[in-house]
Amino acid sequence: MTFSAGSVWIRWGLMRQRPTALLIASLMVLAACADSTASGTRIAAPDGAAAQPDEDSPDTSAAATSTDADTTTSSAESTTSSSTTTTTVAELEVYDAACVVRVQPGESLSLIADSRDDELVTVATIRAENGLPDDLIKPDQLLDVCIDNGLDDITGEQRLERNQAIVDEETAESVVVQQAKLNELFVPFGFPEMPVDGISGPVTRRSLCAARLALGLPVSRADMEPGSPEMEALLATPALPTPPNMATDGRWIFIDLTCQVLITGEGPDLVNVFPTSTGEQDYETRLQERTRAFRFDPALQNDGWHNSTDFPVEVDNPLNGNMYKPLYFDGGQAIHGANNVPTSPQSKGCARLRPSHQDQLITWLGLADADGPTNSRDRINATVTVRGDYTLG
Numbered sequence: 001m002t003f004s005a006g007s008v009w010i011r012w013g014l015m016r017q018r019p020t021a022l023l024i025a026s027l028m029v030l031a032a033c034a035d036s037t038a039s040g041t042r043i044a045a046p047d048g049a050a051a052q053p054d055e056d057s058p059d060t061s062a063a064a065t066s067t068d069a070d071t072t073t074s075s076a077e078s079t080t081s082s083s084t085t086t087t088t089v090a091e092l093e094v095y096d097a098a099c100v101v102r103v104q105p106g107e108s109l110s111l112i113a114d115s116r117d118d119e120l121v122t123v124a125t126i127r128a129e130n131g132l133p134d135d136l137i138k139p140d141q142l143l144d145v146c147i148d149n150g151l152d153d154i155t156g157e158q159r160l161e162r163n164q165a166i167v168d169e170e171t172a173e174s175v176v177v178q179q180a181k182l183n184e185l186f187v188p189f190g191f192p193e194m195p196v197d198g199i200s201g202p203v204t205r206r207s208l209c210a211a212r213l214a215l216g217l218p219v220s221r222a223d224m225e226p227g228s229p230e231m232e233a234l235l236a237t238p239a240l241p242t243p244p245n246m247a248t249d250g251r252w253i254f255i256d257l258t259c260q261v262l263i264t265g266e267g268p269d270l271v272n273v274f275p276t277s278t279g280e281q282d283y284e285t286r287l288q289e290r291t292r293a294f295r296f297d298p299a300l301q302n303d304g305w306h307n308s309t310d311f312p313v314e315v316d317n318p319l320n321g322n323m324y325k326p327l328y329f330d331g332g333q334a335i336h337g338a339n340n341v342p343t344s345p346q347s348k349g350c351a352r353l354r355p356s357h358q359d360q361l362i363t364w365l366g367l368a369d370a371d372g373p374t375n376s377r378d379r380i381n382a383t384v385t386v387r388g389d390y391t392l393g
Helices: 005-038 061-083 109-115 123-130 164-189 202-215 229-236 355-364
Strands: 100-102 142-144 251-256 261-266 269-275 288-292 305-307 322-330 333-337 351-353 383-387
Touching: 109 123, 123 142, 123 164, 164 202, 164 229, 164 269, 202 229, 202 251, 202 261, 269 355, 288 322, 322 355, 333 355, 351 355
Parallel strands: 251 383, 333 351
Antiparallel strands: 100 142, 251 261, 261 269, 288 383, 305 322, 322 333
């Protein structure tokens, strides 16, 4: 085929125009894309390029950023949560988990007691509630910390006994009240004042026994239960009454073996109440009713101390040793002073008093000025009654 020079030029010109046309077509496509973006359609940008919104189009980038930030924050929180270590205490398999603690390493009874907002929870009450012999505890040990509720909160079993530490505390508080009242009643009659310390020992129980005797209650040396009817009767007594069934005429001396007290009176009126110690086993002070005292020895030659091996008769008690100003009422048995007056029967048949109390007794009988031994029942003018049994109560 033959071409002319002019036709060759035209073909070459068309070939040169094709790239330009392609470029124009590409620009037209881009323009269309830009129009789509402007109308709200987002086109993914090429790798490595960021899509930029048109300046005049609504700004949706802030919302997108906010959403992305929320997503990032949630992700961060999720990461933090998943990386946090949480200690979970296993639920205790006990009757009442709210009343039971598991001992942690390093804990002591005092720390556990202090951690409970309950004044009943102390080291002593935790020990008593759990039957602990001492304060030693170990990790993972279960402790019942609901005090004195009548239950074993670990097993659910009923407790038949009250928490002993609570009982002891209540008893001590009650004993303090009793001791103060006993002092109020007895001290005006010469009875030694006892310590108000909440400890019920032989001295307190002797006074309780004497109070029961005076109030006409069953006589014993037992403690008084807190809030009991007999304690209420004791606290309601304005003054110590004369024991019932006493002599109502003349001067009388009453020795009670159960309480180990000696009471004096004239007619219906009390004069003195003293602690005494009567005859021990096999040498008991003999029971009697209104026996007239028959002899008094002031023992002036020995500052009032009489050696019982010589006077007044052969049946005088040789095992008693020296007796301070003895007042005889039954053979060799006498009321006399002694340096040792225990709370239990420990004499050889006589009734011991403190020397100062014996002096008060002799003065009341009008014998303080005696210039020697007297065997006159009329001058002594007093009867002696012995009742009771130390084995009671």
